[in-house]
Amino acid sequence: MSTSASGPDVAQAPATPATAPPADAERAAQRERLRLLVRSKTFIAGVIIVGIFVIFAIFGEALAPDDPFATDPLDDLAAPSGEHLFGTDRVGRDVLSRVIVGARDILIVSLTATLLGTVLGTALGLVTGYFRGPIDDILSRFIDAFLALPTVIIGILAIVALGTSKITVIIVIGLVFAPIIARTVRAAVLQEREMEYVAAAQLRNERTSYILFAEILPNVMGPVMVEFTVRLGYAIFTVATLSFLGFGIQPPTPDWGLQVFEHYGLISGGYWWPVLFPALAIAILVIGVNLIADGIAKAFER
Amino acid sequence: MGRFILKRVLLSIVTLFILSIIVFVCAQVLPGDVGRSILGPFADQKSVDALNEELGANDPLPVQYWDWISGVLTGDMGESRAFRQPVEDVIGPALVNSAKLALIAFIIVVPLAIAGGVWAALKEGSFRDRFVSIGGLSATAVPDFVWAVLLIIIFALTLGIFPSTATAPPGSGFFEQLWYLILPALCLVFVLFGYIARMARAGTIESLDADYTRTAVIKGLPQKTVVRRHVLRNSLLPTIAVVATQLGYLIGGLVVIELIFNYNGLGQALVEAAQQNDIPMLQSGILIVGVVYLVATLCADISYSVLNPRVRLGAEQ
Numbered sequence: 001m002s003t004s005a006s007g008p009d010v011a012q013a014p015a016t017p018a019t020a021p022p023a024d025a026e027r028a029a030q031r032e033r034l035r036l037l038v039r040s041k042t043f044i045a046g047v048i049i050v051g052i053f054v055i056f057a058i059f060g061e062a063l064a065p066d067d068p069f070a071t072d073p074l075d076d077l078a079a080p081s082g083e084h085l086f087g088t089d090r091v092g093r094d095v096l097s098r099v100i101v102g103a104r105d106i107l108i109v110s111l112t113a114t115l116l117g118t119v120l121g122t123a124l125g126l127v128t129g130y131f132r133g134p135i136d137d138i139l140s141r142f143i144d145a146f147l148a149l150p151t152v153i154i155g156i157l158a159i160v161a162l163g164t165s166k167i168t169v170i171i172v173i174g175l176v177f178a179p180i181i182a183r184t185v186r187a188a189v190l191q192e193r194e195m196e197y198v199a200a201a202q203l204r205n206e207r208t209s210y211i212l213f214a215e216i217l218p219n220v221m222g223p224v225m226v227e228f229t230v231r232l233g234y235a236i237f238t239v240a241t242l243s244f245l246g247f248g249i250q251p252p253t254p255d256w257g258l259q260v261f262e263h264y265g266l267i268s269g270g271y272w273w274p275v276l277f278p279a280l281a282i283a284i285l286v287i288g289v290n291l292i293a294d295g296i297a298k299a300f301e302r
Numbered sequence: 303m304g305r306f307i308l309k310r311v312l313l314s315i316v317t318l319f320i321l322s323i324i325v326f327v328c329a330q331v332l333p334g335d336v337g338r339s340i341l342g343p344f345a346d347q348k349s350v351d352a353l354n355e356e357l358g359a360n361d362p363l364p365v366q367y368w369d370w371i372s373g374v375l376t377g378d379m380g381e382s383r384a385f386r387q388p389v390e391d392v393i394g395p396a397l398v399n400s401a402k403l404a405l406i407a408f409i410i411v412v413p414l415a416i417a418g419g420v421w422a423a424l425k426e427g428s429f430r431d432r433f434v435s436i437g438g439l440s441a442t443a444v445p446d447f448v449w450a451v452l453l454i455i456i457f458a459l460t461l462g463i464f465p466s467t468a469t470a471p472p473g474s475g476f477f478e479q480l481w482y483l484i485l486p487a488l489c490l491v492f493v494l495f496g497y498i499a500r501m502a503r504a505g506t507i508e509s510l511d512a513d514y515t516r517t518a519v520i521k522g523l524p525q526k527t528v529v530r531r532h533v534l535r536n537s538l539l540p541t542i543a544v545v546a547t548q549l550g551y552l553i554g555g556l557v558v559i560e561l562i563f564n565y566n567g568l569g570q571a572l573v574e575a576a577q578q579n580d581i582p583m584l585q586s587g588i589l590i591v592g593v594v595y596l597v598a599t600l601c602a603d604i605s606y607s608v609l610n611p612r613v614r615l616g617a618e619q
Contacts, residue, residue, distance in 0.1 A: 145320040148592040283444040290443040
């Protein structure tokens with residue numbers, strides 16, 4: 001937001017909104033949005049859910065009743081009981097502790113990946129939307145080509161090519177999300193570039209990079225924020241799926257998707273608990289993030 | 303109209319070409335020494351070199367690309383290393399199996415989601431609207447493998463209604479096969495429901511607001527007639543377009559579902575190929591996924607424009 005224009009004169013002359021600098025209106029709109037957010041029940045529910053998982057991620061070991069890595073061959077696949085609330089897995093590790101500590105990696109990986117994708121995608125969207133013409137056409141073809149493949153399949157392809165590691169997963173998801181985010185940002189930029197403030201900046205002979213990042217970017221932050229939260233939900237979805245397929249976070253890290261992968265074959269034998277609890281954790285976290293995204297999208301729509 | 307279709311077809315071909323290059327670069331160029339990855343770290347350098355020569359891995363990249371893509375176009379996709387038979391012999395039947403599963407899921411989800419979306423939109427802001435919107439959003443957001451294990455635990459393990467695998471015993475009839483596919487199809491239904499219901503809801507709300515609806519109400523038509531004749535006809539157009547684009551997602555979702563339910567489809571074949579570094583299988587299989595998606599979106603675009611007079615007669619975008 002351009003804060004430079006707001007000064008004491010704004011406070012002195014509140015009765016003349018016609019001459020008030022746009023920064024003031026912008027700030028009022030922002031306050032309105034914040035008020036809408038805090039009022040929204042879905043948003044608050046999402047924040048509480050995600051907040052709990054963030055606490056799990058930060059204080060994991062301190063909150064876990066047991067060592068999430070300690071195996072116990074004499075007590076494997078024990079059903080949920082007073083001693084192990086969620087039971088134990090196939091090598092006797094406490095499922096509850098692994099679910100708690102498991103929040104860490106998935107949150108770190110999906111947050112970093114989404115950040116990477118948002119930064120790259122926003123830059124890409126600014127450039128393609130502002131220049132249009134051949135640059136836009138070529139990049140748009142590439143974006144279309146990328147979008148023709150399901151994220152999980154691109155992920156598998158890239159991870160096979162580059163080898164499995166957390167960094168690869170982050171880079172792959174970031175790169176896959178970038179064009180998707182770029183498409184949204186581009187649409188917003190296409191509208192903004194026709195605005196008078198852009199024409200004014202062009203007449204002042206500002207550098208293109210200045211126009212893109214200092215003039216247009218602050219005005220498309222709304223769609224960028226919405227896209228970021230929506231994508232974060234998809235990132236968690238994708239990280240969990242890649243881990244489940246064995247291409248994501250690697251053992252012995254207590255990752256949820258990995259836990260489901262290691263135990264889903266045992267369900268038909270009646271051992272449902274090492275699968276059910278991590279699966280529920282993924283479901284609840286993703287729903288939480290989507291409730292937040294829904295709240296933010298609604299607040300920015302108005 | 304003809305120009306519009308021609309333009310879309312040409313654009314799809316360009317997109318497909320770029321896609322094939324992306325797949326080729328990921329599969330062929332990045333993994334490095336092909337012969338070494340097949341023969342393993344202990345093979346002597348001579349046999350690695352010989353194999354590389356035989357596979358054409360030493361040719362210039364454009365030549366390698368041409369060998370691959372001309373093979374795909376003529377139906378010769380090379381030999382799968384994981385399955386030890388021609389790639390097309392693995393992909394063909396797998397594609398048919400995946401299509402069966404996808405079809406069942408679509409037959410269940412499309413009417414259900416459209417009905418849900420319209421039902422929610424008719425009372426915008428009510429409890430049932432919030433229920434369909436937030437429920438649909440949550441169902442869509444939860445990964446398919448989570449739905450799969452939850453459904454298996456409830457319906458196969460606890461209630462014992464459905465089998466926990468999707469592959470019916472050989473020689474079983476049509477209805478038995480169908481029975482085995484219901485549970486995996488339900489997982490896809492959960493994930494797809496939210497998208498389609500959202501579109502149907504948004505479209506319905508928009509056309510409920512439109513002038514022609516107000517006119518219909520004012521001239522005294524009963525609500526049912528207004529909804530059926532004026533609202534639905536306009537609101538379902540964008541929904542149809544979304545349904546087709548979800549095909550692409552559907553194939554990705556199939557990867558996971560097929561693995562959990564042990565079903566011989568394209569997704570399972572791709573994962574197996576990836577786990578065993580089976581590059582010929584992987585790159586051709588992924589290209590086919592892209593082709594299916596692009597053809598589906600193309601058909602959606604064209605049918606949308608045929609159905610919608612505003613696009614059909616109006617300016618081309």
